[in-house]
Amino acid sequence: MLPQSVIYSLALALFANYANAAPAPDAQQVLLNCELENAADIKSSVDKTGMSFLDSYFGPILDGYTAEKVTTYGSESKKAPAEITDPVSLMLVRDEYHYPDPDDLRDLNGSAVLYRGGEFAGLNSFAHLPIGNCYDPSKFGEETFDIAVVGSPFDSGVSYRPGTRFGPRGIRTASQRLAGHTFSVYDGIDPYGSWAKIVDCMDPPITPLDNRIALDQMYRTQRAIAKHGTTEKNKYKVPKVFTLGGDHTITLPSLRAAFENWGQIAVIHIDSHLDTWDPRFFGGNVTEYQSINHGTYLHWAHEKGLLAPDACIHAAIRGPYPGKKDVEHDIKCGFDRILARDIDLIGAQAIIRKIRERVGDWPVYITVDVDSMDPAFAPASGTVEPGGWTSRELLTVLDGLKGLKVIGGDVVEVSPPYDTNAELTSLAAAQVADSIIALMMMDSEK
Numbered sequence: 001m002l003p004q005s006v007i008y009s010l011a012l013a014l015f016a017n018y019a020n021a022a023p024a025p026d027a028q029q030v031l032l033n034c035e036l037e038n039a040a041d042i043k044s045s046v047d048k049t050g051m052s053f054l055d056s057y058f059g060p061i062l063d064g065y066t067a068e069k070v071t072t073y074g075s076e077s078k079k080a081p082a083e084i085t086d087p088v089s090l091m092l093v094r095d096e097y098h099y100p101d102p103d104d105l106r107d108l109n110g111s112a113v114l115y116r117g118g119e120f121a122g123l124n125s126f127a128h129l130p131i132g133n134c135y136d137p138s139k140f141g142e143e144t145f146d147i148a149v150v151g152s153p154f155d156s157g158v159s160y161r162p163g164t165r166f167g168p169r170g171i172r173t174a175s176q177r178l179a180g181h182t183f184s185v186y187d188g189i190d191p192y193g194s195w196a197k198i199v200d201c202m203d204p205p206i207t208p209l210d211n212r213i214a215l216d217q218m219y220r221t222q223r224a225i226a227k228h229g230t231t232e233k234n235k236y237k238v239p240k241v242f243t244l245g246g247d248h249t250i251t252l253p254s255l256r257a258a259f260e261n262w263g264q265i266a267v268i269h270i271d272s273h274l275d276t277w278d279p280r281f282f283g284g285n286v287t288e289y290q291s292i293n294h295g296t297y298l299h300w301a302h303e304k305g306l307l308a309p310d311a312c313i314h315a316a317i318r319g320p321y322p323g324k325k326d327v328e329h330d331i332k333c334g335f336d337r338i339l340a341r342d343i344d345l346i347g348a349q350a351i352i353r354k355i356r357e358r359v360g361d362w363p364v365y366i367t368v369d370v371d372s373m374d375p376a377f378a379p380a381s382g383t384v385e386p387g388g389w390t391s392r393e394l395l396t397v398l399d400g401l402k403g404l405k406v407i408g409g410d411v412v413e414v415s416p417p418y419d420t421n422a423e424l425t426s427l428a429a430a431q432v433a434d435s436i437i438a439l440m441m442m443d444s445e446k
């Protein structure tokens, strides 16, 4: 992504200083290793004494480092280490290094990665994704993408801790180290460097003063995003949407918009609470307005016919039930339940199997409330419940869902004002988003 012009000018000013202090560059411009095509180029960049950077610290012992020398040096049975054919030590040529030409802007405009530091640069989009032009109807047929990340900055449906209106920006800030050029150690996947075009549609304005209008704004946002076509390598015509919450109420408008494109949806709901509560008992029974909130939205999704019958499932459940009939009501809404302690009793593999069997071939929407995790890992959520999953356990379960038809998802209930200085909750949420986006990407590939 292009850094802003302000960053350009600051960096150029810095460069000007360096350029003045350093000797004038000669014809042989020394570049970093990533720019060099083969080992011969690297050798030609070694300084004139033939000493590499490491040699200057440790002496030339490493210079003749061969398999033969190692076997005679140690015991006979000692296995020689593999010879390094592309020795990094030859790359480090300190005294000979020349700063780039003052007009060389490749590292500043993003066309080459010469140095680290991109993590802090540019606008605060999710994982440094390009920002999409998502809400201009004249671009619907023109600007295509495969997955859109969008924020739903909303917290007027929460029953306990507020602050999730700042969730999207918190998660984006915590996501800055997710940025292409990195591959998961578990499955080798890098969704941002893959075939898929993924954009950040940023946050539309959502009113905090009337939930009816806010829910409609979020629904129209999701609907507009889905009107953009997809790229050539996508087997679907409709882009998928991943939403950064927001309190959990935001899942309802997302499901409503997704239903229009994908039909009935199997929801995998990872949360400490059921969230299918009968609105007559949870917060409602006074006005219709208050009957739609972060504890009842799944009831409404069921009542409006958005959910695949008997194909939805909760996981990490442990919050107390407000009433004795809650589980009965939950079953009527089409859900099965995996409890938080099942991770210890039956393990992640059995949980993954149970989820996969439950949702089958239905289009799947994965919604993760960060209160599914223990407060030790996600302290800043709307309604914290001790005894939850670790962030690792949650990510293990999510990554185990590879191959399902994941058409959308969200991570919700991140309230940055309650987070630690170390951004624990937002960091965990960003990683959850990363895992679900990867599932969405893999399913879309032709």
Ligand SMILES: [Mn+2]
Pocket (backbone or CB within 6 Å): 248, 271, 272, 273, 275, 294, 369, 413
């Ligand atoms: Mn929830």
